[in-house]
Amino acid sequence: MPHRFSNLCLVRHPLIAHKLSFIRERHTTTRDFRRLLSEIAALMTYEVFREFATTPCEVETPLERAAAERITTPITIVPVLRAGLGMTRGVLDLVPEARVGHIGIRRDESTAMPIGYYTKLPSDVSCGPVILVDPMLATGGSSSHALSILRGAGCTDLRLICLVASPEGVGRLLADHPTVRIYTAALDRELDANKYIRPGLGDAGDRTYGTA
Numbered sequence: 072m073p074h075r076f077s078n079l080c081l082v083r084h085p086l087i088a089h090k091l092s093f094i095r096e097r098h099t100t101t102r103d104f105r106r107l108l109s110e111i112a113a114l115m116t117y118e119v120f121r122e123f124a125t126t127p128c129e130v131e132t133p134l135e136r137a138a139a140e141r142i143t144t145p146i147t148i149v150p151v152l153r154a155g156l157g158m159t160r161g162v163l164d165l166v167p168e169a170r171v172g173h174i175g176i177r178r179d180e181s182t183a184m185p186i187g188y189y190t191k192l193p194s195d196v197s198c199g200p201v202i203l204v205d206p207m208l209a210t211g212g213s214s215s216h217a218l219s220i221l222r223g224a225g226c227t228d229l230r231l232i233c234l235v236a237s238p239e240g241v242g243r244l245l246a247d248h249p250t251v252r253i254y255t256a257a258l259d260r261e262l263d264a265n266k267y268i269r270p271g272l273g274d275a276g277d278r279t280y281g282t283a
């Protein structure tokens with residue numbers, strides 16, 4: 072589907088579309104929501120890594136030496152708490168050697184402004200690619216805040232994986248962090264008066280943890 076954002080990669084795949092249809096459903100249980108979030112995150116990771124460089128190496132097969140390739144840079148996954156945590160398992164299923172940093176941000180629901188409350192990153196986080204994960208890119212305030220924290224820690228190779236993005240959020244990140252590539256499974260229509268994504272999937276944190 073064509074769109075106007077130079078920073079956006081809309082990941083189109085029948086399996087992702089299939090799972091997205093269930094995760095959007097209001098009657099999907101917490102248990103299924105969590106599973107789907109993790110599964111879609113894994114499928115998105117597969118697409119993100121298409122761009123990663125590999126280093127040639129040699130391996131010893133049971134029969135002879137053979138040329139091979141490996142990803143050798145240290146990779147860091149950074150979920151935005153809480154909902155981003157639900158994507159971490161899926162990413163780690165494909166990249167089990169990755170380090171995991173954490174950034175805690177909650178949106179003040181009356182102003183939609185991000186409030187940061189926790190940051191823990193590997194001390195050498197800037198040594199390799201960093202993948203920020205958060206299922207929802209609504210106003211973009213939370214992701215922009217998290218990306219500023221990562222830039223403050225020296226990171227330059229940054230990507231964001233989300234599930235559902237709004238045009239407003241993508242535009243906000245293009246203005247605030249133009250070099251950061253966003254991977255999303257869906258670019259939805261708009262934000263509503265409460266700054267929720269429409270059609271969206273509701274409150275991702277509450278649906279992941281059953282706290283609605």
Ligand code: PRP
Pocket residue numbers: 151152153154155176177178179183185205206207208209210211212213214240266274275276277
């Ligand atoms: C949700 C979501 C994003 C943020 C998106 O988190 O997981 O972090 O809102 O909104 P924004 O783009 O307008 O900033 P929330 O603040 O509800 O916290 P939670 O995950 O702890 O529920």
Ligand code: URA
Pocket residue numbers: 207209266267268269271272273274275276
């Ligand atoms: N946070 C969510 O979880 N969902 C939205 O639609 C907007 C912000």
